[in-house]
Amino acid sequence: MHTKFYQMEERKVRVRFAPSPTGPLHMGGVRTALFNYLFAKKNGGDFLLRIEDTDQTRFVKNAEAYIVESLKWCGIKVDEGIGVTPEGPYGPYRQSDRKPLYKQYAYQLIESGNAYFAFDTPEELAALRTKGEQEKVPFVYNHKTRMELCNSLTLSKEEVEKRLNSGEHFVIRFKMPENQNVDLYDEIRKDVHFNTDELDDKVLYKSDGMPTYHLANVVDDYLMKITHVIRGEEWLSSMPLHVLLYRAFGWEDVMPKFAHLPLILKPQGQGKLSKRDGDKLGFPVFPLFWVGDDGETAQGYRENGYLPEAFVNMLALLGWNPGTEQEIFTMDELIQAFSLERVGKSGSRFDPEKTKWFNQQWIHRTSSSKLAEMFMPILKEKNISASTDYVVRVCDMIKERAVFVQDLWTNGYYFFEAPQSYEPKDVKKRWKDNAAEKIQATLEFLENETDYTSKVLEEKTMAFIAKNEFNVGQICNCLRLAVVGACMGAHLFDIFEMIGKEETLKRVRKALKNISVEE
Numbered sequence: 001m002h003t004k005f006y007q008m009e010e011r012k013v014r015v016r017f018a019p020s021p022t023g024p025l026h027m028g029g030v031r032t033a034l035f036n037y038l039f040a041k042k043n044g045g046d047f048l049l050r051i052e053d054t055d056q057t058r059f060v061k062n063a064e065a066y067i068v069e070s071l072k073w074c075g076i077k078v079d080e081g082i083g084v085t086p087e088g089p090y091g092p093y094r095q096s097d098r099k100p101l102y103k104q105y106a107y108q109l110i111e112s113g114n115a116y117f118a119f120d121t122p123e124e125l126a127a128l129r130t131k132g133e134q135e136k137v138p139f140v141y142n143h144k145t146r147m148e149l150c151n152s153l154t155l156s157k158e159e160v161e162k163r164l165n166s167g168e169h170f171v172i173r174f175k176m177p178e179n180q181n182v183d184l185y186d187e188i189r190k191d192v193h194f195n196t197d198e199l200d201d202k203v204l205y206k207s208d209g210m211p212t213y214h215l216a217n218v219v220d221d222y223l224m225k226i227t228h229v230i231r232g233e234e235w236l237s238s239m240p241l242h243v244l245l246y247r248a249f250g251w252e253d254v255m256p257k258f259a260h261l262p263l264i265l266k267p268q269g270q271g272k273l274s275k276r277d278g279d280k281l282g283f284p285v286f287p288l289f290w291v292g293d294d295g296e297t298a299q300g301y302r303e304n305g306y307l308p309e310a311f312v313n314m315l316a317l318l319g320w321n322p323g324t325e326q327e328i329f330t331m332d333e334l335i336q337a338f339s340l341e342r343v344g345k346s347g348s349r350f351d352p353e354k355t356k357w358f359n360q361q362w363i364h365r366t367s368s369s370k371l372a373e374m375f376m377p378i379l380k381e382k383n384i385s386a387s388t389d390y391v392v393r394v395c396d397m398i399k400e401r402a403v404f405v406q407d408l409w410t411n412g413y414y415f416f417e418a419p420q421s422y423e424p425k426d427v428k429k430r431w432k433d434n435a436a437e438k439i440q441a442t443l444e445f446l447e448n449e450t451d452y453t454s455k456v457l458e459e460k461t462m463a464f465i466a467k468n469e470f471n472v473g474q475i476c477n478c479l480r481l482a483v484v485g486a487c488m489g490a491h492l493f494d495i496f497e498m499i500g501k502e503e504t505l506k507r508v509r510k511a512l513k514n515i516s517v518e519e
C-alpha cells in the first residue's frame, strides 16, 4: 500500500481544517484543528482553514467568525485560507465562493462513466422510502435499484438531453462500482476493508450548481494540494467514497493520506460528548461563549475563566499520548512531541475535573503580569480602579490557589475593597475572651507605627503581642477578620502593606464597631 504514495514523501505537508459553519465549534472540532496544526508544524508544513458551507440549509451566520476567533484564542495559527489569505494561493477558501468551479468536475465524472444524471423527484424518493419502511427493506439508491429509477442510465440519450435543456431539476450521482472489495489504509485505524455493495450512489452535485460535501471536499483537497486528511471519526464512513472519487478522477497518485481521530466521549457512559452533557454536569463544550441568531446561548471555556494554554493542553491529551508521564505541555512542546502514531483508536473520555486541574496548573505557570491582564477587566466591571503594578502584586500573592481567573477576585477581593460582612463561624470562634479589648490595644499600637512594610510590621507586632502576653493566633485571626472578613487569604502583614496604613486602621476600627455590636 505504502509504495503507492512514493510521490507524497516529496511533497510539502499541507493539512486543512474544514469545518461547516452550522453553529458554535464544538471542542471536538477544536481538537481536530489542533491535531492538524500540530502535525503540520511538526513536519514543517502548512495549516489551512477552509469553510465547507455547501449545505446552505444548515448555514449559521456567526459560525465562521466564531471558528476564526476560537482558533486565535487557542493559539492555533492558520497559515493559509479564511482570515489570513482569503484569495490565494489556492483560494477562495469558502466553498460557496468556489461554486462555479465544481461543475466541470461533476461533468468529468459523467463523461468518464463514473457518475450519472438522476431526475427522480424528492416526492418519488420519499414514496420509495416509505414503501421500503413498510416492507422492511430499506430503500437505497444503488446498483440494485438504479436501473429501475429515473436517470441517465435508464432514459434514452434524447430524453436526457431534453430534460437537461428544459431546465428540469436533476442531481448527479456517483455510480458506485458493483461488488468490489476495496482495501484502504488509515494512519490511525490501519487497514480498513469494505465492499462497494455496502455503499449507495451518493449525490455529488445538484442542478442549482451546488456540489455536495463529498464532491467539494475531494475536489478542494486535490486543488489545494492537501497531503493529509486528519478529521473526526464520523467521517470514516465517507472515506471509501472519497478514495473511489480520487480513483475516478485519476488523482490517486496525489491522494492524501487519511487519519480519523477517535471520538471524545461523555464523562460517564457511552457516546459522543454533547452540549447536553455539559449543561447537565456544568461544564462548557465550546471554546468561547456563543450567542446564536435565535438568541440561544452556550457557555465557553474562555468566559468561564480557563486559560487557552490549559484548554489546549487538555485537548491534546484526549486521544493522543506522549508515551511518557509528562502531562503539562506548552504548544511548542506539543509540536515537538506530536505524532499520529501515538493517537489511539478508541474514544477518550472527557474529564471535567482533570480539565480544572490543568487550568490550575496553568494559572500557576502563567506570569502574574499576564494574569493581571485578565483580572483587570473583572475589576473594571466592579468599578474598581487599581494600578497594573498593584494588580500584578496581588496576582503574585494569590495565584497559587486559583483554579479559574475569577478566583483571583473570590480569593483576593480584600486587596481592593473592605469586607462587607464578617464570617459568623470565624467570629464565633475567634472574637471572644476580651477580643475587642485586645484588638483595641493592638489598634492603638498600629496607629503609632509608621513603617508598614510587611516584614518590619510583622516583627514589631509580634513583639507587641509578646509584651502584652496576648495569644498570637487570636490577635492575628481577629485582625484577619477585620481586614478580610474571614479567616482566609494571603499573609496578614502582606495585606497590611498592600492596602496601606490608613485602610488597615479603617478596617480594624470598623470591625471593632461592627463585630462588638453583633456580639
Ligand code: GLU
Binding pocket: 017, 018, 019, 020, 052, 217, 229, 230, 231, 232, 235
Ligand atoms: N466539513 C466537514 C466537517 O464539518 C469536514 C470533514 C473533513 O474534514 O473532511 O467536519
